[in-house]
Amino acid sequence: MFAVTADRIDPADPLSGLGLGEHSEPVPKPGWTTVRVRASALNHHDLWTLRGVGISPDRLPIILGADAAGVDESGREVIVHAVVGDVAAGGGDETLDPRRSLLSEVYDGTLAERVSVPVRNLVPKPAEMSWEHAACLPTAWLTAYRMIFVRSGATPPNTILVQGAGGGVATALIVLAHAAGFRVWATSRDGTKRERALALGADAAFEPGTRLPERVDVVMETVGAATWDHSLKSLKPGGRIVICGATSGANPPADLNRVFFLQLSVVGSTMGTIDELSALVNFCLANKVRPLVDSTFGLRNARGAFERLASGEAFGKIVLTNP
Numbered sequence: 001m002f003a004v005t006a007d008r009i010d011p012a013d014p015l016s017g018l019g020l021g022e023h024s025e026p027v028p029k030p031g032w033t034t035v036r037v038r039a040s041a042l043n044h045h046d047l048w049t050l051r052g053v054g055i056s057p058d059r060l061p062i063i064l065g066a067d068a069a070g071v072d073e074s075g076r077e078v079i080v081h082a083v084v085g086d087v088a089a090g091g092g093d094e095t096l097d098p099r100r101s102l103l104s105e106v107y108d109g110t111l112a113e114r115v116s117v118p119v120r121n122l123v124p125k126p127a128e129m130s131w132e133h134a135a136c137l138p139t140a141w142l143t144a145y146r147m148i149f150v151r152s153g154a155t156p157p158n159t160i161l162v163q164g165a166g167g168g169v170a171t172a173l174i175v176l177a178h179a180a181g182f183r184v185w186a187t188s189r190d191g192t193k194r195e196r197a198l199a200l201g202a203d204a205a206f207e208p209g210t211r212l213p214e215r216v217d218v219v220m221e222t223v224g225a226a227t228w229d230h231s232l233k234s235l236k237p238g239g240r241i242v243i244c245g246a247t248s249g250a251n252p253p254a255d256l257n258r259v260f261f262l263q264l265s266v267v268g269s270t271m272g273t274i275d276e277l278s279a280l281v282n283f284c285l286a287n288k289v290r291p292l293v294d295s296t297f298g299l300r301n302a303r304g305a306f307e308r309l310a311s312g313e314a315f316g317k318i319v320l321t322n323p
């Protein structure tokens with residue numbers, strides 16, 4: 001089958017390790033099933049893998065990709081949950097299983113014609129949702145859903161600041177928080193992206209680092225070092241940062257005086273449970289919202305999709321289709 005793989009790690013030139021070509025079929029395992037992938041989506045995670053973050057070289061070559069929607073062995077249209085974990089080992093939450101992994105970290109991922117996944121990792125795809133939209137949900141959109149509805153502790157109409165508006169997680173945060181009735185503010189380095197954030201549902205958009213009209217209840221962080229100082233300074237006393245990523249660097253000054261003096265909380269968030277994925281699908285249907293797709297490429301043209309992801313110019317999700 002055709003697949004997109006990480007063949008080699010190169011922190012400076014991640015796309016040089018990208019492989020496109022024939023790959024062996026998934027080997028059936030007890031408790032696992034094979035899904036024919038109709039659409040998949042890229043995440044920054046795929047670039048991290050090619051840079052050698054979160055993966056050891058002995059796993060290579062490995063098929064990239066955590067997101068997929070497709071058809072299971074019984075012909076059902078399904079969305080694939082990307083977290084491979086033991087619910088019991090995580091105390092009822094597979095994301096807290098100390099041994100959990102995402103597809104493409106230990107097991108082959110979704111950027112292929114077929115992917116093998118645990119049987120429990122399938123959620124029905126609603127007929128009224130396209131393959132492309134369904135494929136965007138399992139990673140960026142699920143992460144955004146958990147950040148807002150599970151980890152933030154915020155309730156509408158609290159104000160949520162989303163840093164780095166253009167990213168896959170960030171656009172999901174804007175759409176979901178707006179649909180849920182929060183006041184949503186966003187930052188982006190790019191004026192056009194700020195305009196697009198407003199069109200998506202943000203109530204205001206600012207350049208990164210701008211002093212805001214007032215302090216906010218929650219900041220959603222995916223950018224890390226480049227925006228961390230602004231995130232801390234933008235919070236009300238007692239406010240909370242929910243962080244799921246650190247694209248621009250993971251070790252900014254912590255400004256601990258501000259954290260304790262203003263009684264701030266810093267809360268990590270990673271992916272979500274399969275029940276949260278089902279809830280996200282229902283939320284999208286009930287609120288008539290769909291993932292924002294930046295661009296769509298055929299699976300065999302994945303290199304162009306990776307170049308777009310690496311450029312930082314995308315606004316929303318980059319999707320690969322395999323009709």
Ligand SMILES: NC(=O)c1ccc[n+]([C@@H]2O[C@H](COP(=O)([O-])OP(=O)(O)OC[C@H]3O[C@@H](n4cnc5c(N)ncnc54)[C@H](OP(=O)(O)O)[C@@H]3O)[C@@H](O)[C@H]2O)c1
Pocket residue numbers: 042043044045048139140143163164165166167168169170187188189190193208222223226227244245246247248269270271309312314316
């Ligand atoms: N923990 C989890 O479960 C989980 C799940 C999904 C993603 N993540 C992580 O979250 C991060 C975002 O993922 P993604 O897939 O949404 O990535 P993405 O689509 O590539 O988003 C990148 C966005 O970050 C902003 N950005 C990047 N570098 C920046 C810089 N130097 N200064 C300011 N802003 C910068 C940009 O916003 P503007 O151009 O608008 O300024 C850009 O649109 C990644 O680090 C990823 O690994 C974690």
